[in-house]
Structure formats: C-alpha cells, structure tokens
Amino acid sequence: MQNILFDFISRYVDLNEDEKNALIELDIFKSFKKGTVLLEQGQKSSDGYFVLEGCLRTYYVIDGEEKTTAFYTELEGITPHCVLTKEPSEYYVTCVEDCILSVANPDMEVEIFTKFPKFEKMCMVLSEELLVKQQIDFDAFKTSSPEQRYLNLLEKRPDLIQRVPQHQLASFLGITPQSLSRLRARLQKKR
Amino acid sequence: MQNILFDFISRYVDLNEDEKNALIELDIFKSFKKGTVLLEQGQKSSDGYFVLEGCLRTYYVIDGEEKTTAFYTELEGITPHCVLTKEPSEYYVTCVEDCILSVANPDMEVEIFTKFPKFEKMCMVLSEELLVKQQIDFDAFKTSSPEQRYLNLLEKRPDLIQRVPQHQLASFLGITPQSLSRLRARLQKKR
DNA sequence: TTCATTTCTTAACTTAAGTTAACTTCTTAC
DNA sequence: GTAAGAAGTTAACTTAAGTTAAGAAATGAA
Secondary structure (H helix, E strand, O other), rough: HHOOOOOOOOOOOOOOOHHHHHHOOOOOEEEEEEOOOOEEOOOOOHHHHEEEOOOEEEEEEEOOOEEEEEEEEOOOOEEHHHHHHHOOOOOOOEEOOEEEEEEEOHHHHHHHHHHOOOHHHHHHHHHHHHHHHHHHHHHHHHHHHHHHHHHHHHOOOOOOOEEEEEEEHHOOOOOOOOHHHHHHHHHHHHO | OOHHHHHHHHHOOOHHHHHHHHHHHHEEEEEEEEOOOOOOOOOOOOOEEEEEEOOOEEEEEEEEEEEEEEEOOOOOOOOHHHHHHHOOOOEEEEEEEOOOEEHHHHHHHHHHHHHHHHHHHHHHHHHHHHHHHOOOOHHHHHHOOOOHHHHHHHHOHHHHHHHHOOHHHHHHHOOOOOHHHHHHHHHHOOO
C-alpha cells in the first residue's frame, strides 16, 4: 500500500530508504468504511487526508440540504480549511467508498519537514499545482452551463459518474438532482 | 507608493532597512493606463502582478464573447497560469482602471528568496491563504443562485459593483448582462 | 428474503435565465 | 460639441432550471 504513496511522491522528489522508512514509521495509513464521517460541520480538526484508495466527499448542509462541493479520489489530497483557520469546520468530509487514506497533521509535517527538507519543497510545488488546477476548474464552472459542466465531467472524470450517487453529483454541478436527471434524459435523446 | 507594499508585507514578516532597499532596487513599481492589456490569450509570459492601486481583470474569449472570471484589486496578487505552466495563456489580463502594479518574474523571486529567505516563507503563507479563500469562493458560487451571488458580492466586495462595468460583472457572476439587469430591477422592486 | 429507506426518474407547474432585438444612456475620440 | 461606438435597459419569446409530488428502482439492515 505504501508503494502507491511512494510512486506518487517520486513524481516530485527522489526518496532514499531512510526517508521511506521515516514515512512508514509515522504510521499514517488508515482504513475507513464507506459512509464514515471524517469531519463534521462545527467541529475542529488538524488532520489532512491523502487518498490512496477510495473517494472522499465534502459537503455543506444549507437549509437542511446537503450541498456537495468536491470529491477527492486516488492520489488527491485534502486539507480542510479548519486545519488552517483553526476555526470550526463549515463543512463535512465523508467516505463515499471504503477508503485507504494517509492521515497527517501539522505536527507530523513539522517533524518530517525538519528531518527531510525536500518534502517541504514538494508540498510547495503541490500546492502551487493545486492552486492552478482549482482556478481553472472555477473558471470552467463559471463560463459553462449545467449541461456543459456535465459533459465536461464525463470527459475529465468519467469515473466519478460511475462511483458517486447522482444526487451528490448534481449539487457538485450546481443543480438539483431532478435537473440532472432531466439533463441526462435530454442528452440521451439527442444521440 | 512603496509604503503600501511594505505595510502589506509587514502583516506577514518584519522587514529591516536592507530588505526594504533590496526590494526597491528591484524597481518593480510600474504604472499602467486603464485598458492596458498586460497579457493576451495565446501569449507566453513570466510576469506576476501585485495590485497597489487600481483593478485588474482576467477574461477568456469563448465563441467571440468575453467571459470575465476574476477581478484583482488593492493588495491582491495574480500569477497567471501560464507563468507556472510555461504554456500560452488561456486568458487575457487587463487594467479595468489606471493601475500601479508591482511586477515580478520568477528570476527576481529566486534572487530575493536567496538573499532573504523570509520572503519564501511569506509566499508560502500567502499561497496557502489564497487556496483556502479560493476554495471557499468556489463553494459559495456552486451552492448559490445568481441572485444570491449578486447579493453576496454586494456584501463582500461592494466596491467592485461601483468600479466595474456591469457586463463584466455579469459574466463574473456566471450570467448574461441582460439577466443581471433584470435581476437588479427585480431586487429594486422588492424593497 | 423482506421491509424500510434512500435514490432516481418522471411529470406538471412556476420561475428565472438565455436570446434577440430595439431603444436609451453614457463615453470618448475627434 | 458632436458623432460613433459601447454599455445598459427593457421587452417578447424560448429554453431550461427550481419546486412539488408521485411512483419506480435500488440499497441495506433485520
């Protein structure tokens, strides 16, 4: 299981055996059952997650309705805002599927960054990449209609459409489940 | 003019006179006329901008239509994607107003980071803050209607509504200029 | 397996956004 | 100051999303 993580890291920095062992000793690999709530609205936390296997979902509860805003799948990481702001979380984080995650908190980061500064460099590159990716996603969302967003999702993350319930996808696309259902029927008819 | 920048920086790190002088010597303060195009779609660039005075706008041209995706005002910075990806830019960057900007490229960053490592730390904190802010903005956009987005903008960035043309605000809100006009008329009637 | 719950779909109706076009108002360059 | 172009508003019409509700399908727990 570590290998998935090491392969990912090796895209950014080379690890020697010492470094690999240091990571393993942190004992950061954890399994979670589908449906597990990792973080609740209103709760404080200092844990970040990196997905080795499975799928995480973030959602708000607004007027009693779940509003899904993001999914995180293999090789994607999430640092909830509340980890950075130290305020209670505005949203939930849950497992859409059974998950294997690497869980880390800032203390562990400090420890590993001190021992192996190259990890800090890697994190900088990662967060830079993330910022670009997110801005582009936001731009694409703003400049497209719900139908275009759905088609774009089909193209860019077809796996999500298979593994995630429709009503969660719907709010991720910024529409209601009924609208998504209709939209799909409309597209089906077209072809 | 430097003082605006120094005051901003002092929120994050303390600067001594040497460091201030080093910054001034980089000669990064530039003035631009309203309407100036700083970056064109399809063009490569390595310049990032920090707004000391004025307002920048990023927009795509899709099917011959301008789609505005972001505004940057006092004390906000923008590093166009193409600076990081080294690919031609997907969007334009222009001055909505006369601007005083601090312009920096990666070479200058390397130079200043080498001399004064504390700047690197500051940039990490800044980009972390930015990532959080952007994620929250995206979440708010996804989970609201055009009307709610407009009301939210009125509350959070009332200055933008004054200083930016409506048709640019409209696509920033993800709607057409006509819809924004109607939406405003609708709200006016309500009160 | 069965029963309860959740999810998905469909439909009818309401509301608002997109589109096209005409007209007014505002800018700005000459 | 005037004329040309850009920006903003309004209206009529089209399209699609929100809402409410009902029923079908799928899921999961006992």
